[in-house]
Amino acid sequence: MAKYLYLFRGGDVKMAESSPEETQEHMQKWGVWMQDLAQRGKLVDGLPLARPGKVVQKSGEVMHDGPFAEGTEVVGGYMIINADSFEEAVEISKECPIYENDGTTEVREIMNMDM
Secondary structure (H helix, E strand, O other): OEEEEEEEEOOHHHHHHOOHHHHHHHHHHHHHHHHHHHHOOOEEEEEEOOOOEEEEEOOOEEEEEEOOOOHHHOEEEEEEEEEOOHHHHHHHHOOOHHHHHOOEEEEEEEOOOOO
16 A cells, blocks of 8 residues: 545635635535545545745745745645555545635655665
């Protein structure tokens, strides 16, 4: 079984336009989905990310506060799951509530760095 990373992007605009009740209902869907993954032994970790950040490059120099990418490109959260294959990881990602808010999920396999 391998580990896969989900990077969640977008959905912020629609969430900002939602009522508090709609936001709470949507977040409950996330909770149900993540609890189901945990019960199935698929969920390793996952959390939303705070909005402020810094972009660091050029040998560690802080280039600018960020992220300032277009709203649909900003990573809003992550999840690490266990799956038997890349295809299974993609299928599991299709259950994610982010799609209700026009968000996307990038699925990436986490490689081992055996030394």
